[in-house]
Amino acid sequence: MPRRKLKTNFHIDVDSRTKDMSLDALRCRSFGHSWEEAPTPYSRRVELAAQGQMEEILVCDRCASTNETLRALPSFEVISVRRTYADPKSYLVPPKSGRLSRLEAHKARMVRLRMV
Numbered sequence: 001m002p003r004r005k006l007k008t009n010f011h012i013d014v015d016s017r018t019k020d021m022s023l024d025a026l027r028c029r030s031f032g033h034s035w036e037e038a039p040t041p042y043s044r045r046v047e048l049a050a051q052g053q054m055e056e057i058l059v060c061d062r063c064a065s066t067n068e069t070l071r072a073l074p075s076f077e078v079i080s081v082r083r084t085y086a087d088p089k090s091y092l093v094p095p096k097s098g099r100l101s102r103l104e105a106h107k108a109r110m111v112r113l114r115m116v
């Protein structure tokens with residue numbers, strides 16, 4: 001059930017770029033992704049190991065974003081990182097509109113949840 005809106009004597013400006021973002025996306029943008037490790041299939045591990053590489057796949061429990069890091073073996077140095085978003089429209093601000101700060105995501109989340 002939605003919370004009742006508080007009566008306040010101030011106005012909170014919410015960044016309009018957050019209007020199409022999902023609540024989960026705002027949560028991840030506010031306090032970071034909830035990463036879980038995902039297994040790399042055995043055949044892929046064999047293929048990569050033959051090239052002196054391994055891959056680490058993380059999936060966010062909340063927004064299903066993924067973070068794939070390719071590492072050189074045996075040093076484990078990072079070769080590349082690839083980030084994907086399950087639903088970029090709901091996660092990212094419009095292209096070329098600048099960066100959304102953590103504070104703005106936090107503010108938008110608090111207002112949407114009617115915490116203030």
Ligand SMILES: [Zn+2]
Pocket residue numbers: 028032033034060061062063064065
């Ligand atoms: Zn996330």
